[in-house]
Amino acid sequence: MCGIVGLHLKDPALEPRLGELLVPMIEDLTGRGPDSAGLALYDRSVPDGSLRWSLRAPAAGYDWSTLADSLAQEIGQPASVQIRADACLLTVKAPADQVRLRLGEIAPHVTVVGCGEAMTLYKDIGTARQICDRYGIELAGGYQGAGHTRMATESAVTTRHSHPFSPAPDLALVHNGSFSNHASIRRRLEDGGVAFETDNDSEVAARYIGDRLEQGDSLDDAMRMVLKEFDGFFTLLVTSRDEFAVVRDAFACKPLVVAETEAYVAVASEYHALATLPGIDDARVFEPQPEEVHSWVKS
Amino acid sequence: MGEVVTQVLGPPVTEIVLGCSELTTRQINSRLRDLPDGSVVRITGARGTHNLAVGLRHRLAITIEGNAGYYTAGLSDGPDVTVEGSVGWGLAENLMRGVVRVRGNASESAAATAHGGTVIVHGDASSRAGISLKGGTLAVAGDVGHMSGFMAQAGTILVGGDAGHALGDSLYEAVIYVGGKVRSLGSDSQIEDLTDADVRRVRDILDVAGRDAGFDHVDPENVTRVASAKQLYNFDALKNQRY
Numbered sequence: 001m002c003g004i005v006g007l008h009l010k011d012p013a014l015e016p017r018l019g020e021l022l023v024p025m026i027e028d029l030t031g032r033g034p035d036s037a038g039l040a041l042y043d044r045s046v047p048d049g050s051l052r053w054s055l056r057a058p059a060a061g062y063d064w065s066t067l068a069d070s071l072a073q074e075i076g077q078p079a080s081v082q083i084r085a086d087a088c089l090l091t092v093k094a095p096a097d098q099v100r101l102r103l104g105e106i107a108p109h110v111t112v113v114g115c116g117e118a119m120t121l122y123k124d125i126g127t128a129r130q131i132c133d134r135y136g137i138e139l140a141g142g143y144q145g146a147g148h149t150r151m152a153t154e155s156a157v158t159t160r161h162s163h164p165f166s167p168a169p170d171l172a173l174v175h176n177g178s179f180s181n182h183a184s185i186r187r188r189l190e191d192g193g194v195a196f197e198t199d200n201d202s203e204v205a206a207r208y209i210g211d212r213l214e215q216g217d218s219l220d221d222a223m224r225m226v227l228k229e230f231d232g233f234f235t236l237l238v239t240s241r242d243e244f245a246v247v248r249d250a251f252a253c254k255p256l257v258v259a260e261t262e263a264y265v266a267v268a269s270e271y272h273a274l275a276t277l278p279g280i281d282d283a284r285v286f287e288p289q290p291e292e293v294h295s296w297v298k299s
Numbered sequence: 300m301g302e303v304v305t306q307v308l309g310p311p312v313t314e315i316v317l318g319c320s321e322l323t324t325r326q327i328n329s330r331l332r333d334l335p336d337g338s339v340v341r342i343t344g345a346r347g348t349h350n351l352a353v354g355l356r357h358r359l360a361i362t363i364e365g366n367a368g369y370y371t372a373g374l375s376d377g378p379d380v381t382v383e384g385s386v387g388w389g390l391a392e393n394l395m396r397g398v399v400r401v402r403g404n405a406s407e408s409a410a411a412t413a414h415g416g417t418v419i420v421h422g423d424a425s426s427r428a429g430i431s432l433k434g435g436t437l438a439v440a441g442d443v444g445h446m447s448g449f450m451a452q453a454g455t456i457l458v459g460g461d462a463g464h465a466l467g468d469s470l471y472e473a474v475i476y477v478g479g480k481v482r483s484l485g486s487d488s489q490i491e492d493l494t495d496a497d498v499r500r501v502r503d504i505l506d507v508a509g510r511d512a513g514f515d516h517v518d519p520e521n522v523t524r525v526a527s528a529k530q531l532y533n534f535d536a537l538k539n540q541r542y
Binding site for chain 1: 347426
C-alpha cells in the first residue's frame with residue numbers, strides 16, 4: 001500500500017498556495033505509507049536556459065557553497081544555491097549531462113534527486129509531516145505538484161528507493177502498486193543503455209516512460225505502452241513541466257480519485273485526502289476507469 | 300396512484316448527532332453500539348472518513364452527511380444506514396441484515412460478501428460490485444464497473460444502467476439483472492430467459508429501493524437475466540453430501 005497525491009493548478013491565483021494545499025493532502029495519506037515520502041513541485045522561478053538541481057547531502061552541515069564554486073569553475077557558468085536542511089537546490093546554466101558528469105566527479109557522495117527547468121524534488125525516509133516540515137513545503141509556491149507516501153513492499157527503505165522517481169529533467173513518477181515483470185523490462189532497458197539507481201520496481205516504470213519520451217512518444221502514448229508492457233498492479237501519476245497524467249491497471253486494483261474544478265485538477269488515492277481543498281464540494285469527482293489514461297496539459 | 304402516508308406512532312424520537320470532527324471513528328462506532336434499538340442518528344462532517352457505522356448489531360436509523368470513506372456500514376447486522384453523498388471501497392461489506400442506501404456513487408466492491416440485507420446505490424457503483432455476494436441484495440440504479448458479481452454465491456444484483464466487462468465471472472447461485480447493456484460476460488456466466496419469478500424478484504427489489512432511488516427507467520419485464528452457465532461450477536449438494 002502506498003499513497004499518491006497530485007495537484008495541477010489551472011487558476012494562477014492559487015499558485016502561491018501550492019504547498020499549503022498539498023501538505024494536508026499528503027499528510028492525510030500517511031497511513032497508506034508511513035516509511036518514506038516525497039514531492040515533486042513545479043514553479044516558474046528558474047531563469048530561462050538554466051536548470052535547477054535537487055541535491056541531497058551525504059551528511060548534515062555539508063559545504064554546498066564550495067561545491068557550487070567548484071562546479072561554476074569547472075563549467076564556466078555561475079551556480080547559485082538555496083539550502084534547505086540536508087537538501088540543496090543548485091541552479092546553473094549548463095546542459096544536464098554536463099552538470100551530472102561534473103557533479104559525479106566533484107561530489108560523488110552527493111545524491112542527485114532530480115533536476116529541471118521547473119521541478120524541485122524532495123524525498124526522504126520518514127513521515128510526510130516530517131518531510132514537509134524539514135523542507136518547508138507548506139510555504140512553497142508553484143503550479144503543480146505530485147506526492148507519494150511509501151509503504152515499502154519489495155525493496156529497501158532508503159531515500160533513493162522512495163518516490164517520486166525522476167528519470168529525466170522535469171519528469172516525475174509516483175506509483176502505488178507492484179509490478180511483476182519489472183526485472184525483464186529492466187534488463188531490456190539496460191541492454192539499450194538505460195542506467196538505474198536502485199532495484200525498485202517503480203523506478204523501472206519511470207525509466208521506461210523516460211525512455212519512451214526520449215524516443216519521441218507523447219506522455220499519453222508512453223503511459224499506454226506501460227499498460228501494454230507492464231504486468232502487475234498500479235496506479236501511476238506522472239508529471240512533466242507541462243503535463244499531469246494518471247493511469248490505472250487493467251483490474252483497477254489500486255485506487256485513485258480525481259476531483260476537477262475550474263481552478264484545479266486534484267488526484268489522491270483516497271477521497272478524504274481531497275476533502276480539504278477549496279471548492280471540493282462542487283468539484284467533479286470521479287475514479288478513472290481501468291486502462292484509461294487521463295491527462296491535463298498546462299495552458 | 301395513492302399517496303403514502305407515514306404515521307409516526309409513540310413518542311417522537313430525538314435525533315442524536317455525532318460529529319466526525321469532534322469524535323474519532325472508534326468513538327463514533329462505540330457510541331452507536333451503545334444506543335438502544337430504534338435510535339435515530341446523524342453523523343456529520345464525514346468528509347470521506349473510513350469505517351463509519353461498522354459492526355452494528357441492532358436496529359438504528361443512521362444518516363451520514365456528505366461523502367463517506369471505505370467499508371461504510373460494513374460487518375453490520377440490522378441497522379438502516381443512509382449516506383447522503385458517495386462512498387469509497389467496500390460499502391456494506393459482509394452485511395448480514397439491514398438496509399444501506401447511498402444517494403451518490405459507490406466505489407469498488409460494494410456489498411462484497413454480503414450475506415443478507417439490501418444495499419441500494421442511487422448512482423453508479425465501480426468495479427467488482429457484489430463480489431462474492433452470499434445472499435444479500437445489491438441494487439444499483441446507475442452503471443457498475445468491470446468484474447461485478449465475480450464469484451457471487453447467492454443473492455441478487457440489480458443493475459439499472461450498464462454493466463462493465465466480465466459481468467458475473469465464475470458465478471455460483473447468485474442472479475444478476477441488468478436494465479442496460481452488458482459490455483461483456485465473464486467466464487461461465489450466461490444470459491438466460493426471464494421468467495415470471497424473475498420479474499417478481501425485480502419488482503420486489505424496486506419496491507424496497509423506493510421511488511426516489513433513480514430506478515424509474517428500469518422495467519422489470521425488460522431486464523437481462525445473467526446467471527451461471529455451470530460449466531466451471533461443479534459442486535453438487537446432493538451428491539455424497541460432501542463439500
